[in-house]
Amino acid sequence: MQSGTPDPDTPRDLLSYARLYAESVDVDVDHDAIEWEVSKRARRRAGACSYDADSGTVTIRLTWDAYEQYGWRQFTATIRHELVHAWEFQRFGEAGHGERFREKAAAVDAPRHCESFTDPRLALACTASCEWRAGRHRASKPVKQPGGYRCPDCGADVRVEHLASGVTWTDAAGYERARAVVDDW
Ligand SMILES: [Zn+2]
Ligand SMILES: [Zn+2]
Missing domain, CATH: 3.30.2010 (Zincin-like)
Incomplete structure (x- = not known):
């Protein structure tokens, strides 16, 4: 950005x-x-x-x-x-x-229709066996740098998944690789 x-x-x-x-x-x-x-x-x-x-x-x-x-x-x-x-x-x-x-x-260059939107593109999930999971639409900080975040339920590491492609990562370098390999972000 x-x-x-x-x-x-x-x-x-x-x-x-x-x-x-x-x-x-x-x-x-x-x-x-x-x-x-x-x-x-x-x-x-x-x-x-x-x-x-x-x-x-x-x-x-x-x-x-x-x-x-x-x-x-x-x-x-x-x-x-x-x-x-x-x-x-x-x-x-x-x-x-x-x-x-x-x-x-x-x-004022505004769209004519009230826009609807779809399901999240990304999900954060716990890497341990707990069930915690959260959808994300935007490449926010936890998505770009999941290494700095912990599961709010159990404290384990967090993994990010790009839902359409199934590509996952757990740190900032992984995020960069994912951006490079996922064609349709
Ligand atoms: Zn409207
Ligand atoms: Zn957890």
Whole structure:
């Protein structure tokens, strides 16, 4: 990843980056009236936008798993998409994916459809006989340097698996080899 590209590691960091990023997008919304949330629950959509007509509050909910899968750069498209919904809600009291949405989305280079996303690409697993396992979408630190991490259940070493290819590794050098041999990362 290039230096200077945001790489938030926690939902809290993702929230702060998303808010900051949103203010740089050229769409005329009242940022003070937008609430941001990050959901760690499994969801099918990368983001969602809702509106409380009584208070006038727009809520944008971002899905952590989608961010993990996309990485920051691609995830900004989700943020732009939800901001266009926020703009519709604030201005018209309703939002959808019709002509009005399409034009505004095109103006800020946002995808027209709310994106859904798929299962994790990577899994961390305990190398001992315990059952611990966790899906990962993104090449986060434990994926790149599993040698520095221990199974949270039993303390044994951790192994990473690239699920589509079955390639596994347990340290940073193994990660580099895996990147070199797996064609379809
Ligand atoms: Zn949408
Ligand atoms: Zn274990």
